[in-house]
Amino acid sequence: MADGRIRFLPSRLRFLCQNVFAFYCLFIGYRFYLFFVWATENGHYTPRPPSVEAFLPIGALLSLKQFILTHRYDPIHPAGLTIFIAVLVVSFLFRKGFCGWICPIGFASELLNTMGRHAAQLFGHGTPRHGLLRTPAWLEYPLLLLKYLLLGFFCYLILWKMDLAALEQFSRSPYSLTADGRMLLFFFHPSRLTLIVILCLLGLSLVFRNFWCRYLCPYGALLGLPAMVSPLQVARDKTTCIDCKKCEDICPSSLPITAKTLLRSPECIGCLECVSHCPRKDCLTLASPFAKKLPPLALPAGLLTVFLTIWLAAEVTGHWHSAIPDDTLRHYYQTIK
Ligand code: SF4
Numbered sequence: 022m023a024d025g026r027i028r029f030l031p032s033r034l035r036f037l038c039q040n041v042f043a044f045y046c047l048f049i050g051y052r053f054y055l056f057f058v059w060a061t062e063n064g065h066y067t068p069r070p071p072s073v074e075a076f077l078p079i080g081a082l083l084s085l086k087q088f089i090l091t092h093r094y095d096p097i098h099p100a101g102l103t104i105f106i107a108v109l110v111v112s113f114l115f116r117k118g119f120c121g122w123i124c125p126i127g128f129a130s131e132l133l134n135t136m137g138r139h140a141a142q143l144f145g146h147g148t149p150r151h152g153l154l155r156t157p158a159w160l161e162y163p164l165l166l167l168k169y170l171l172l173g174f175f176c177y178l179i180l181w182k183m184d185l186a187a188l189e190q191f192s193r194s195p196y197s198l199t200a201d202g203r204m205l206l207f208f209f210h211p212s213r214l215t216l217i218v219i220l221c222l223l224g225l226s227l228v229f230r231n232f233w234c235r236y237l238c239p240y241g242a243l244l245g246l247p248a249m250v251s252p253l254q255v256a257r258d259k260t261t262c263i264d265c266k267k268c269e270d271i272c273p274s275s276l277p278i279t280a281k282t283l284l285r286s287p288e289c290i291g292c293l294e295c296v297s298h299c300p301r302k303d304c305l306t307l308a309s310p311f312a313k314k315l316p317p318l319a320l321p322a323g324l325l326t327v328f329l330t331i332w333l334a335a336e337v338t339g340h341w342h343s344a345i346p347d348d349t350l351r352h353y354y355q356t357i358k
C-alpha cells in the first residue's frame with residue numbers, strides 16, 4: 022500500500038490550488054466592483070483589473086476568431102483572449118486540468134456537493150460519495166449531451182454566422198466595451214427569472230455531483246475537445262486492481278474507471294482524486310505515450326507552469342492591458358447604470 026501522506030498529496034494540493042484561485046477571483050471581483058463604482062458614481066479611483074475578462078469566454082471566442090482571421094490581437098479585451106488561449110493550451114497538454122485545479126465555478130460546485138453530502142449525513146443518510154442523489158444511468162448520456170448542444174449553439178452563432186465585419190463591429194460596440202460591467206449588474210440586480218435559475222442550479226448542485234460542470238457548462242465542453250487528444254491519461258493496471266470502486270466513488274465526473282485501462286474521456290478533469298484514493302500502489306497512475314508512469318504531481322506542476330507562463334508572457338509583451346483608457350471606459354459605463 023502507498024504511504025497515506027504521499028498518496029493523498031495531489032488531493033490536498035488540488036484543494037489548496039482551488040482555494041488560491043477562488044480567493045484571487047474574489048479579490049479581482051472586489052477590485053472590479055471598486056472600479057465600477059468609480060466609473061458610475063464618482064467613487065475613489067481603482068484601476069480596472071484585466072483578469073476580470075476571464076469571465077467573458079464568449080467575447081474571448083470572438084477575439085480568437087478575429088485573431089485567426091486577421092492576426093491582430095484583441096486590443097480591447099487582450100487579457101480575456103490570453104486567458105482563453107492559456108486554458109485551451111493547458112487543456113490540450115494536461116487534460117481538463119483547468120476545470121479540476123483552477124476554475125472557481127468547478128470548485129464552488131464541488132463544495133456545494135460536499136455540503137449536500139454532509140447534510141445527508143445529518144439526516145441519517147450516510148455520506149454517499151457520489152452526491153445525495155445519483156443520476157439514473159439512462160439519463161446520464163442525454164444530460165451529458167446538453168453542454169455540447171450549448172457549445173454547438175455558441176459556435177454556430179460565432180464561428181459560422183458572424184463574418185469578420187460583424188465581429189469587428191461587435192467588438193468595438195459600447196455593449197462589448199461594457200460587457201464586464203453588464204455582467205456585474207446582472208448579478209447585483211438579478212431579474213426574478215435569473216434568481217429562479219440560480220437557485221435551481223444551486224439546489225441541483227447540492228444534490229447531484231458537479232451538476233453544472235458535468236451537464237451544462239459549455240466552456241467545459243469546449244475544453245473536453247483538446248483534452249481528448251491530450252498526451253496525459255490516467256492508466257489502470259487491471260492486474261493489481263481489486264475492484265473496490267473507491268476511484269469511481271470519488272471521481273467528480275462519475276466516470277466508469279474500472280471499465281477502462283486508459284481514460285481518454287473528455288469528461289476527465291485531471292483532478293487525480295482517483296489516483297490519490299486508490300488503495301493499491303501503482304494501480305492507477307498518470308501515463309503518457311512517452312512514459313508509462315509519471316509522478317502524479319507532474320500534471321499540476323506542468324499545468325500551473327504553462328498557465329502562469331502564458332499569463333506572464335502576455336504581461337511582458339503588452340498583450341494584457343486594454344488599449345482603452347479607464348477614463349474612456351468610464352464614459353461608456355455611465356450609459357449602462
Ligand atoms: S480504487 Fe484502485 S483498486 Fe479500487 S477499483 Fe479503483 S483502480 Fe481498482
Ligand code: SF4
Nearest residue numbers: 272289290292293295
Ligand atoms: S478519472 Fe480520475 S482524474 Fe479523471 S476526473 Fe475522475 S477522478 Fe479525476
